[in-house]
Amino acid sequence: MRLFKLPFKNSKESTADFTETVSENMPKHIAIIMDGNGRWAKKRGMPRVAGHREGMDNVKRIVKAANQLQVEILTLYAFSTENWKRPLTEVEYIMKLPIDFLQHYLPELVDENVRIQTIGEFDDLPKNTKAAIMRAKEQTADNTGLILNIAINYGSRFEMIRSIREICQEVQEGKYEIEEITETTLSDHLYTSHIKDPDLLIRTSGELRLSNFLLWQSAYTELWFTDTLWPDFSKEEFEKAINDFQKRKRRYGGI
Numbered sequence: 001m002r003l004f005k006l007p008f009k010n011s012k013e014s015t016a017d018f019t020e021t022v023s024e025n026m027p028k029h030i031a032i033i034m035d036g037n038g039r040w041a042k043k044r045g046m047p048r049v050a051g052h053r054e055g056m057d058n059v060k061r062i063v064k065a066a067n068q069l070q071v072e073i074l075t076l077y078a079f080s081t082e083n084w085k086r087p088l089t090e091v092e093y094i095m096k097l098p099i100d101f102l103q104h105y106l107p108e109l110v111d112e113n114v115r116i117q118t119i120g121e122f123d124d125l126p127k128n129t130k131a132a133i134m135r136a137k138e139q140t141a142d143n144t145g146l147i148l149n150i151a152i153n154y155g156s157r158f159e160m161i162r163s164i165r166e167i168c169q170e171v172q173e174g175k176y177e178i179e180e181i182t183e184t185t186l187s188d189h190l191y192t193s194h195i196k197d198p199d200l201l202i203r204t205s206g207e208l209r210l211s212n213f214l215l216w217q218s219a220y221t222e223l224w225f226t227d228t229l230w231p232d233f234s235k236e237e238f239e240k241a242i243n244d245f246q247k248r249k250r251r252y253g254g255i
């Protein structure tokens, strides 16, 4: 990675003479499919939920690293619309993780100037999960560092259907004509309307697919895969993914 020193802007202490290593051509938005928690636990003879717990702790480490590297947005796939098919005990456990995570780490995230947002069908989450996340969103709303964007009860196909429904409604209301619908119209109705598309998408655990994650938004995203299971995915490997990204030529269909 081509590293040089810059003032560390993503922290509230940034006005001091604190400097942090950052690099040129950093991906502004990184999305991660945090896969392999179950296998991590199985390898150790532990229940699957132990892998999710360890995965949750790793979220904190990677959030910290992303913030230090001055990444602007980190979108983490925490729970898909398809994950409801899992055994109820596992679903309930995963739904409690954001509550635990915020209980443990919210003060630190506030200090680190991180802003918490979500994408997905938020209203359908369990009441306690919603309440904990709402509190965190409110408490961090004015923060100006890394946006930690949690994809929870998120599915890309449903996101597009939802967007199309809203557009049809607006056409019916006479706000614009069908012929006026563009890529921007659709983008503007996605959960991600307020954030730029991911530059880099990482998937851990050796699986090579997108699993209904940011399908529209990742049209020109650089993909990066590793066999490492999410709980073992380290800051060093995160930097390696960024380093590889920096060597890629993005042509967006041009030459």
Ligand code: FPP
Pocket: 034, 035, 036, 037, 038, 039, 040, 052, 055, 056, 059, 076, 077, 078, 079, 080, 083, 094, 097, 098, 101, 150, 205, 230
């Ligand atoms: C996929 O691994 C992982 C999940 C479905 C849950 C991910 C959730 C976390 C890491 C915690 C998120 C918490 C916050 C606060 C963002 P898997 O269970 O499919 O693994 P496997 O393929 O090995 O079975």
